[in-house]
Structure formats: C-alpha cells, structure tokens
Amino acid sequence: MSVGLLEWIYLLPLVLTLGGALIVGLLGKVLKGRRGDIAVGIVTAVFMLLALFSVVNLFYIVMAVDSLGVAQWLPLDIWYWPPGAFDVATGAALIKIDILAVYLSVVFIFLGLFVAIYSIKYMEHDDGMGLFYPLLLTLVGSMVGVVIAGDFLTLFIFWESMSVSSYALVAFRKEKTEPVEAGLKYFLLSAFGSTLILFSMSYLYGLTGTLNLAQIGINLALLPAGGNWMNIATITMMGLIIGFGIKAAIAPLCTWLPDAHPAAPSGISAMLSGVVIMTGAYAILRLFTLFFSPTVFPLYGYIISWFALFTMIYGNLMALTQKDIKRLLAYSTITNVGYIIFGFAVGMMPLAHIGNVLVINQIRYLSITGSLFHITAHMLSKGMLFLCAGVFLHEVGTRDLDKLRGIGRKMPITMVCFAIGALSLAGVPPLIGFFSKFFIIWGSVLAGWYLATAILVLSSAFSVVYYLRMIQILIFSNPSPEALKAKRASPVMLFSIVVLTIFIVGIGLFPEFFLRVAELAAKAVLGLL
Amino acid sequence: MIPYLVPLEYFLLTAVFLYAIGFYIMATKRNMIKFIIGLELLLDGAHLNFVTFAAAWPGFVVDPLAQSLVIISICIGGGVIAVGLAFIIRAYNLRGSLDIRKLNELRH
Numbered sequence: 001m002s003v004g005l006l007e008w009i010y011l012l013p014l015v016l017t018l019g020g021a022l023i024v025g026l027l028g029k030v031l032k033g034r035r036g037d038i039a040v041g042i043v044t045a046v047f048m049l050l051a052l053f054s055v056v057n058l059f060y061i062v063m064a065v066d067s068l069g070v071a072q073w074l075p076l077d078i079w080y081w082p083p084g085a086f087d088v089a090t091g092a093a094l095i096k097i098d099i100l101a102v103y104l105s106v107v108f109i110f111l112g113l114f115v116a117i118y119s120i121k122y123m124e125h126d127d128g129m130g131l132f133y134p135l136l137l138t139l140v141g142s143m144v145g146v147v148i149a150g151d152f153l154t155l156f157i158f159w160e161s162m163s164v165s166s167y168a169l170v171a172f173r174k175e176k177t178e179p180v181e182a183g184l185k186y187f188l189l190s191a192f193g194s195t196l197i198l199f200s201m202s203y204l205y206g207l208t209g210t211l212n213l214a215q216i217g218i219n220l221a222l223l224p225a226g227g228n229w230m231n232i233a234t235i236t237m238m239g240l241i242i243g244f245g246i247k248a249a250i251a252p253l254c255t256w257l258p259d260a261h262p263a264a265p266s267g268i269s270a271m272l273s274g275v276v277i278m279t280g281a282y283a284i285l286r287l288f289t290l291f292f293s294p295t296v297f298p299l300y301g302y303i304i305s306w307f308a309l310f311t312m313i314y315g316n317l318m319a320l321t322q323k324d325i326k327r328l329l330a331y332s333t334i335t336n337v338g339y340i341i342f343g344f345a346v347g348m349m350p351l352a353h354i355g356n357v358l359v360i361n362q363i364r365y366l367s368i369t370g371s372l373f374h375i376t377a378h379m380l381s382k383g384m385l386f387l388c389a390g391v392f393l394h395e396v397g398t399r400d401l402d403k404l405r406g407i408g409r410k411m412p413i414t415m416v417c418f419a420i421g422a423l424s425l426a427g428v429p430p431l432i433g434f435f436s437k438f439f440i441i442w443g444s445v446l447a448g449w450y451l452a453t454a455i456l457v458l459s460s461a462f463s464v465v466y467y468l469r470m471i472q473i474l475i476f477s478n479p480s481p482e483a484l485k486a487k488r489a490s491p492v493m494l495f496s497i498v499v500l501t502i503f504i505v506g507i508g509l510f511p512e513f514f515l516r517v518a519e520l521a522a523k524a525v526l527g528l529l
Numbered sequence: 530m531i532p533y534l535v536p537l538e539y540f541l542l543t544a545v546f547l548y549a550i551g552f553y554i555m556a557t558k559r560n561m562i563k564f565i566i567g568l569e570l571l572l573d574g575a576h577l578n579f580v581t582f583a584a585a586w587p588g589f590v591v592d593p594l595a596q597s598l599v600i601i602s603i604c605i606g607g608g609v610i611a612v613g614l615a616f617i618i619r620a621y622n623l624r625g626s627l628d629i630r631k632l633n634e635l636r637h
Contacts, residue, residue, distance in 0.1 A: 153598045160605045167612050177623050181632045184616045188564060191609055192555060195571035198602065199548055202578035209586055211594055 010061070010097055012054035013105055014148070017112075017141030020047030021134040028130020037129040041120035044133040048113035048140065055109055055144070059102045063520075094212060096150030100372070100521040104147045104282060107376055108275045111383050112140035114496040115267040118387055121492035122267055122394055132172060138165040139271065146279050152201050152211040155283075159197070163190055163247075166276055170264045182263035186256040193246030193253075200239030203232050204291065217290040225296055233292070237300055240287060241307070248280025249337050251311035258318070261330035262399060266390020269326060273333040274383035278375050281337065285344045285368070289525055294350040305345035309452055312338030312459040319466050324399045325389050328466060329382065332425065335463055336378045342456060343371025343440040346447050347526070353448065361528055367443025368522035373515060374436035376507070381424040381433055384500040388418040391489045391497070396482050401470070406479030410486040413494055415475055417501040422467040424504050427460055431508040435515070540581040548574030561617045561627050565610055572606045 024047065028040050116136060123129055138161060145158030167190070171183030205211060207229055208219035223229050242253065249257040257277070261269045284304065294301055315334030322328040346367035351360045391414050392404055408415030424431035437460055444453040489497075507514055547570050554567030576599045583595035617627070624631050 153594065153601070156598070157601060157605065160609060164609055164612055167616070171616065171619070174619050180616060180619045180623060184561075184613075184620055184632065187613055187616055188555070188568075191568055191613065192571065194609075195548075195551075195568065195575055198572070198575035199578065202544075202575050202582060205579065205595060206582035206585075209582075209592070211598065 009054075010058060011095070013051045013058065013109065013144050014141055016047055016051040016054055017109070017137050017144060020044070020051070021137035021141060023047075024137060025130070025134035028133065031130070034124065037124075038120055040130060040133050041116060044137060045113060045116045045120075047137060048109060048116050051140070051144075052106070052109045052113055055102060055105045058097065059099075059106065059517075062097060062099055062102050094150030095148050095154060096214075097148050098521075098524045099517065100282075100286070100525050101147040103372065103517055103521045104278070104375070105144045107278075107379050108140055108143045108147075111271060111274050111379050112136065114383070114387075114500060115271050118270075118390070118493050118496040119265070119267040121490045122390055123265060126173065126265075128172070132169070135165045135169050135172075136268075136271070139169065139276070143275060143279055147282055149213075151213055152205070152216075155213070156198065156201075159279075159283075160194060162276065162279065163194060166190075166268075166272060169268045170260045170272070172265055172268065179263040182256075182259040186260040189246050189253070189256045193243045196239050196243035196246075200236045200243060203236045207232060213287065213290050217292075220291055221293060221296075230297075233297070237288075237292065237297070241284065241300075241304060244280045244283045244287075245307065246280070247277060248284065248341065249277050249311075249334055250307045250341060251314040251334065251338070254311070254314075254334050254337075257334060258327055258330045261333065261386075262324060262326035266326070266386055266393060269330075269390070270383040270386035273330065273386055274379040277333070277337060278340070278379070281340050281344065281371075281375070284341065285347070285371075285525060288348055289527075294348055295352075298350040298352070301345050301347075301349035304348065305342055305449075305452060308338045308342035308345055309455050310338075311335070311341065312456065314338075316459050316462050316466075319463070322466075323401050325392065325401050325404060325470070326386065326399050328401070328470065329385050329389060332463065332466070333378075333382055335459065336374070336382065336425065338459070339437060339440055339456065340371045340374050340378070342452070343367045343374065343443060346440075346443050346449070347371075347522070349447060349449075351447055361526065363443055363446045365519065365522040365526055365528060366446065367440055368525065369515065369519045370436055370439025370441075370443055372518040372521050373439060373511075374433075376514060376518070377424065377432040377436040377504075380500050380504050380507070381421045381431075384417060384497055384504065385421045385425075387493070387497050387500070388414050388421070391493055392486075394493070395486045395489065398482060401473050403480050403482045405473055405477040405483055406475070407483040407486055408475035409479055410483060411489055414489050414497060417497045418474065419471050420501050420504055422471055424508070426464045426467040430505070432504050432511065433508075435508065435511045439515075537581060537585055540577060544574045544577040544581065546574075547571075547577060559628050559630055561620065561629055564629070565613050565617070568613065569606070569610065572602070576602060 024040055024044050027043060031039050142158045142162035146155060146162060149155035149158060167183055167187045170186055171179045173179045204216055208216045210216055210219060246253045261273055264272060292300060312335050315331050315338060319328050319331035322331060347364040351363060354360050392407055393399055396404060424433035427434045427437050441453055441456060551567045551570030554563055579595050579599050583592040586592040620632060621627055
C-alpha cells in the first residue's frame with residue numbers, strides 16, 4: 001500500500017462521492033422527517049459540488065500533463081503486490097486517469113448534482129430518502145470509477161456497484177407494481193449482461209495472462225495473426241458487445257429501457273438515460289479500441305455500426321406511437337444511443353480504402369469527437385427533458401400525453417425549457433444537439449460510408465416528427481381539464497431545469513472549448529496524443 | 530509449464546457447460562427463483578474459467594490477481610443476488626405468484 005498525498009488528489013472525485021455516500025447514509029439514519037430529508041439532500045448536493053470541483057481540478061492536472069507531452073494516462077498504482085513477488089507492470093490493480101475519463105466524469109457528476117438538487121423537491125412525498133441519496137452518490141461514484149479503471153478487476157467492481165445501485169433506484173417506489181416489475185426486468189437482463197462480460201473477459205485473460213486493460217491489448221497484438229486464438233477473440237468480442245450492449249441499450253437488447261425509465265423516479269430516469277447507459281457505450285469504445293486492432297479484426301467496427309443503425313431506426317419507429325411522455329423520451333434515448341455508438345463504430349473501422357494513415361486517424365477521431373460531444377449534448381438535453389416530464393408528473397400526476405395537453409400555458413418556464421431541449425435533440429442549429437450530430441455525420445461522410453450516413457440523416461430528420469408532436473401537444477393544444485388544474489413548478493425543480501437549459505444554449509453558441517476537450521479525449525482513446 | 534494431473538481443457542469445458550446450463554435456465558424457466566439459480570450458474574462458469582486460467586499462468590505461481598478477482602466477484606455476486614431476491618419478494622407480495630409471466634403490468 002502506498003498512496004501519497006498527491007495520489008489522493010487524483011482520487012478525490014471517487015472519495016468524495018463514495019465517502020459522501022457513507023456520510024449521507026449515516027446522516028439519513030439520524031435525521032428524520034421532511035426537514036431531515038431536505039438536509040440530507042443539501043448535503044448530497046454539496047458532496048456532488050465538491051466532487052465536481054475536484055474533477056475539474058483533475059482536468060487541469062491532466063491537461064497540463066498532456067500539453068507537456070509527458071503522458072496521456074496518469075498511471076496511478078493504488079494497490080499492488082510487494083515488489084519482487086509480482087510483476088507490477090502487468091498485473092497490478094490500476095486506476096488510470098486520462099482526458100476521456102475526466103471528460104466523462106465531469107458529465108456524470110454534473111448531472112448528478114442537478115438531479116440531487118431536483119430530487120429535494122420532487123421526492124417530497126416519498127419516504128426512505130435516507131437511502132435514496134446514498135444510492136445516488138454511489139451510482140455517480142461508481143460511474144466515475146468505471147471510467148477511470150485501468151484494469152478489469154477495478155472496472156468490474158465499479159461496474160457491478162453501479163448496476164446494483166441503479167437496480168435499487170429504479171425500483172425505489174417499491175410499494176407500486178410498475179417499478180418493481182420494471183426493476184426486475186432490468187435486473188435480470190443487466191445481471192445476465194454482467195456475467196457475459198465476466199465470461200468473455202476470462203477468455204481474454206486466458207489468452208493474455210493479465211487483467212490490465214492496456215496490457216491485454218499489447219499482449220494480443222503480440223500473438224501471431226491468423227492463429228487459432230482469433231476464433232476465441234471473435235467469440236469474446238460478441239460477448240463483450242452483447243454484455244455492454246445490454247447496458248448501453250443497443251436495439252435488440254434494449255427491452256428493459258422503455259420499461260425501466262418511465263417506472264423510475266424522474267430524477268433517476270434522467271440519470272439512467274443521460275449517463276448510466278453511456279457507461280456501456282464508453283466501455284465498448286475503450287475496450288475495443290484498446291484490445292482489437294482494426295487491421296487484424298476488420299469486421300467488428302462494421303458489426304457495431306449495423307447494430308447502431310438498427311438501434312436508431314428501432315428507437316424512432318417505436319417513439320412515434322407512444323402516448324406516455326416518459327416512454328416516448330425513453331425510446332428517443334435509444335435513438336440517441338444509436339448515434340453515439342455509430343460515431344464510435346466509425347472510429348473503429350479499418351477504413352483501408354482511404355490509404356493514408358494520417359487521414360484515417362483524422363476521420364476516426366473526428367467521429368469519436370462527435371460521439372463524445374453528443375454524450376454531453378444528450379446528457380444535458382435528455383436529462384433536462386426527463387426533469388421537465390417529472391415536473392408535469394409531479395404537478396398533474398399523469399404521464400399520459402393526452403391528459404397533459406396544453407399544460408405549457410400553465411407552466412411557461414418549464415415549457416420553454418422543454419421546447420429548447422426537444423429542439424436541441426432534434427438538431428436545430430444554434431443548440432448543442434446540432435453540433436454533435438454534425439460531427440458524427442461529417443466523420444461518417446469522410447469515411448465514405450454514404451448509405452449509413454443517409455440512414456443517420458433520415459433518422460435524425462424523422463425524429464423531428466415526434467419532438468415537434470410533443471411540443472405541439474404540450475403547448476399548442478387546448479388545455480385538458482387535468483392540465484388546467486396544474487400549478488407552476490417549484491423554484492427548486494425549476495433551478496435544475498433552467499441551469500441545464502442555459503448550458504444547452506450556451507454550449508450551443510460557444511461550442512469551441514468543449515469540442516476541443518472532446519477532440520483531445522478522442523485522440524487520447526485512440527492513442528494519438 | 531507445470532504438468533497438470535487433469536488437463537486444462539476439462540475445466541474449460543465444464544465452465545462452458547455451466548454457462549450453457551445457466552443460459553438454458555434463464556431462457557426457458559418461468560419460476561423467478563430458478564432465474565436466480567441460473568444467474569448463479571452463469572457466474573460460476575465465468576469464475577471457473579478465471580481460476581483455471583490463473584492456475585495455468587506462465588511462471589511458477591498461480592496468478593493472485595485473477596484469484597482475488599474471483600473472490601471479489603463471488604462477494605459481489607452474493608450482493609447482486611440478494612438484490613434480485615428482494616425484487617422477487619416484492620413481486621411475490623404484489624402478485625401472489627413466482628411465475629414471471631404473471632408480471633403483466635408492463636404490457637402496453
């Protein structure tokens with residue numbers, strides 16, 4: 001065990017969220033009643049804010065290291081065997097922090113902060129809030145752990161702790177039937193996916209003899225091309241795509257998502273849709289770019305992109321006919337996962353027909369940049385839309401679009417934010433969603449895959465139909481009797497929504513800084529820095 | 530390499546069998562408790578694979594990291610299955626049955 005003071009600074013985001021979960025859990029035991037719930041919620045938000053500061057601090061450390069060209073990954077041995085007994089370089093449990101990890105940590109903690117603030121008011125009629133906030137902090141902390149994991153042991157521990165806390169949060173209202181059934185469905189599929197990941201990784205471990213993610217890639221590259229191990233690696237690849245794809249909600253495996261998102265409390269729907277499923281996309285990106293060279297395995301990029309195209313089409317078609325607002329948003333999440341995975345897949349293609357290695361790398365990181373930026377765009381927009389849907393649910397008590405007709409006239413601020421979020425996801429130019437999709441499309445066009453690009457553009461245009469339909473029903477229809485009774489949303493909930501909306505418009509107007517960071521993250525994951 | 534009393538392939542085949550049985554249970558059974566048993570078998574298949582490969586580690590020691598992964602994963606699996614059983618108890622109290630097909634609230 002040797003953790004110096006400096007290393008603790010690197011670990012602060014983890015310590016503040018997971019340690020905060022412990023403290024908040026103890027506080028929840030002591031403080032009871034509505035006032036206790038509010039106090040616990042505020043303490044949670046403070047921990048999230050501190051974690052956000054620490055991760056921004058980490059961002060500057062990593063950026064400084066990168067601009068000096070010292071290292072893209074800050075290797076950090078938090079735990080290793082005594083020297084001499086064991087080879088540290090190949091087997092130690094590692095936490096590795098690079099720009100991609102910091103970028104995604106900022107995204108996760110940012111949404112976690114606003115969900116914590118939002119839930120103080122939104123969950124006012126629920127009991128057991130002393131358990132809700134620790135679970136939320138554990139969820140955020142484990143997601144940070146997943147993105148900074150440098151070996152499979154660390155990744156798996158945080159992956160499972162993230163999964164378990166999200167199962168519990170989906171079924172938080174355990175006295176109702178719907179959350180329990182949706183949670184059970186989510187649990188069965190997701191736990192199966194975890195075992196598939198473990199099983200696949202056991203074969204990769206057998207092939208390479210190490211659990212270190214970077215070392216697995218290096219050892220795989222040393223194996224002779226065309227050997228018998230290629231079959232095992234291909235099976236492993238399919239297992240990893242399915243295992244992580246269940247979490248990332250790739251189309252044939254996404255049946256849990258449209259049930260779990262509406263059934264969860266709205267803040268948790270925002271968390272699940274905005275960030276939790278993105279860990280699946282992250283794991284696919286990180287593991288496949290590290291493990292499998294596109295020149296040795298030319299096909300997997302194409303297979304993942306076919307999955308992605310199918311995901312987009314499926315999400316769009318299913319979203320068209322939905323009457324439940326949160327279910328509609330859940331299906332549109334599936335569509336957006338399709339865009340993100342598609343950008344990643346273009347980054348994993350061999351692109352041998354282009355010839356020039358420099359151009360190939362440029363195309364790769366361009367489309368991965370688009371996808372990483374779309375993760376931010378989707379986190380802000382969809383997170384905010386789910387929070388708005390939660391406001392409607394809180395004030396009117398229904399998720400039925402027919403009964404929510406014309407509610408925008410009673411809640412003007414919420415409705416303006418809702419419209420901005422929907423237009424952002426539809427890809428209207430000055431908003432953030434436009435730029436991210438633009439980069440994905442640009443990368444795919446440069447890669448010369450015109451048919452897939454056409455499907456992506458058509459799917460994006462198609463999705464405008466249901467976003468506009470939602471806006472039309474919620475603002476421009478005659479108010480229903482339920483909607484007329486609605487009161488204005490409370491300022492606590494509006495605060496989160498308005499801040500997220502400001503970021504949607506602000507980053508849309510000034511995307512340059514965030515695009516630069518996303519670009520650096522994309523280069524870091526491809527090893528181009 | 531250390532000569533093994535039992536060839537490595539036997540263990541690997543057993544692991545595949547365990548995984549296949551678990552998958553079969555998850556795919557065909559209706560009883561929710563049997564789902565949990567299937568899940569446990571899936572985990573065991575993966576654990577057996579890890580332990581086998583750790584024993585065949587190049588060098589003269591068994592890979593301690595893979596073994597600690599298995600031990601930690603068994604603990605995590607216990608936690609996951611406890612959460613699953615909690616779900617099943619809730620579903621049983623709400624529906625009065627362990628049949629997964631009786632959970633029909635979500636069919637729109």
